[in-house]
Amino acid sequence: MSYRLPAPETQPPYDAPDYGSTHKRHPKQPLIRIAQTLSETSAPRMRPSLYETTHNLAKGPGWEAQGERITVAGRVLDEDGRPVPGAMVEVWQANAAGRYNHERDQHDAPLDPNFKGEGRIFTDAEGWYRYTTIRPGAYPWRNHHNAWRPVHIHYSLFGAGFAQRLITQMYFPGDPLLPLDPIFNCVPDPAARQRLVAAFDLEVTEPEYALGYRFDIVLRGRDATPMENPA
Amino acid sequence: MSLASDDRSAEGRGGLNRPPLQATASQTAGPYWHLIDFPEWADLLRSNGPNAAIAGERITLLGTVTDGDGAPCPDAMVEIWQADPEGRYDGDFHGFGRCATDQAGRFRFLTLKPGAVRAEGNAFQAPHVVVSLFARGLLKQLVTRLYFAGEPLNEQDPVLSAVPPDRRGTLIARPEGDGAWRLDMRLQGEGEMVFLEI
Numbered sequence: 124m125s126y127r128l129p130a131p132e133t134q135p136p137y138d139a140p141d142y143g144s145t146h147k148r149h150p151k152q153p154l155i156r157i158a159q160t161l162s163e164t165s166a167p168r169m170r171p172s173l174y175e176t177t178h179n180l181a182k183g184p185g186w187e188a189q190g191e192r193i194t195v196a197g198r199v200l201d202e203d204g205r206p207v208p209g210a211m212v213e214v215w216q217a218n219a220a221g222r223y224n225h226e227r228d229q230h231d232a233p234l235d236p237n238f239k240g241e242g243r244i245f246t247d248a249e250g251w252y253r254y255t256t257i258r259p260g261a262y263p264w265r266n267h268h269n270a271w272r273p274v275h276i277h278y279s280l281f282g283a284g285f286a287q288r289l290i291t292q293m294y295f296p297g298d299p300l301l302p303l304d305p306i307f308n309c310v311p312d313p314a315a316r317q318r319l320v321a322a323f324d325l326e327v328t329e330p331e332y333a334l335g336y337r338f339d340i341v342l343r344g345r346d347a348t349p350m351e352n353p354a
Numbered sequence: 355m356s357l358a359s360d361d362r363s364a365e366g367r368g369g370l371n372r373p374p375l376q377a378t379a380s381q382t383a384g385p386y387w388h389l390i391d392f393p394e395w396a397d398l399l400r401s402n403g404p405n406a407a408i409a410g411e412r413i414t415l416l417g418t419v420t421d422g423d424g425a426p427c428p429d430a431m432v433e434i435w436q437a438d439p440e441g442r443y444d445g446d447f448h449g450f451g452r453c454a455t456d457q458a459g460r461f462r463f464l465t466l467k468p469g470a471v472r473a474e475g476n477a478f479q480a481p482h483v484v485v486s487l488f489a490r491g492l493l494k495q496l497v498t499r500l501y502f503a504g505e506p507l508n509e510q511d512p513v514l515s516a517v518p519p520d521r522r523g524t525l526i527a528r529p530e531g532d533g534a535w536r537l538d539m540r541l542q543g544e545g546e547m548v549f550l551e552i
């Protein structure tokens with residue numbers, strides 16, 4: 124068993140001239156392609172007993188974050204549409220004002236003492252995950268003049284094989300900053316970019332409580348078994 | 355989406371038979387990923403952790419991550435995945451660690467030395483650790499491996515053999531005494547580390 128390589132146009136390159144930080148950090152030598160071994164097809168068994176879960180980033184005992192409350196739900200699937208159960212999903216984000224609870228974030232926007240901005244969820248048997256947070260704010264960065272990141276939530280996922288490891292970002296529908304963002308636009312295929320944008324979902328929306336968004340994530344699938352046209 | 359131009363179809367890894375869904379695009383971890391940094395994860399042998407009761411040769415894996423100018427990358431996430439001392443991935447050993455590089459670009463893991471891992475047929479891979487690097491400026495992870503200098507199996511390891519001999523050294527950690535093994539990781543330029551497409 125091994126994992127299929129993703130279609131190249133659906134993934135960003137290492138060298139993306141519009142995203143300045145790639146200049147000195149992308150390898151100049153081509154990657155060396157290897158056949159996957161047990162080391163790539165196996166993965167750590169992440170589980171709630173080892174990694175405590177946090178389903179609600181917006182509220183806890185005695186504290187509540189400022190901002191527009193949202194619930195995000197979705198499924199983690201592989202490319203063949205099979206659910207990935209027990210996948211560990213880590214999320215992190217800026218607060219409602221667009222500031223991270225991070226010492227190196229110098230953006231002059233207020234910190235919220237009641238918002239850490241980090242959570243961890245595991246998918247259920249059908250691959251579903253769900254958490255509640257606040258809608259993050261957009262924030263400036265210094266990539267180019269007047270550069271602002273569109274509103275986003277960072278995601279980190281562990282699947283059933285280390286080759287499925289994925290870090291990505293979820294964006295919000297209708298964000299006017301999306302067409303201007305070099306990080307979002309570094310994905311060549313427009314359809315693949317669009318899949319990074321969550322959908323407003325009334326089914327996920329909780330009455331009198333939180334707007335709902337749906338965001339599905341697809342991890343690399345397994346290689347098709349035997350060749351169809353053995354030569 | 356037309357997939358007819360996929361140049362890997364001949365190698366049987368997609369192309370002709372694209373699956374119904376496509377893997378989600380990777381995006382950078384950015385400079386603020388430390389919200390999911392838990393420094394204790396770099397110590398796979400932590401006393402309250404999953405490996406506290408597992409015996410083996412205790413080692414330290416350390417090094418620096420540097421960029422095309424040789425300047426430290428002070429905001430990289432280094433992740434490791436490794437077999438247990440018997441070379442198995444399905445035992446009780448939890449072979450996963452994460453470490454944030456410091457201002458000098460340094461990382462440091464405490465772990466047990468992995469054993470040789472089974473490969474195709476009756477062959478074995480040399481003891482190794484799978485390494486992933488995430489950082490601001492990396493739109494997707496860089497994947498590589500750390501091997502141990504002086505292991506006889508290094509000579510016939512299938513992955514090391516796929517690397518041109520003059521670059522193999524970038525994957526081989528050197529002993530520094532007291533169980534410490536050093537592997538410096540240069541992302542670009544002179545001594546650029548070998549990165550793998552898996």
Ligand SMILES: [Fe+2]
Binds near residue numbers: 217272275277384386
């Ligand atoms: Fe961000």
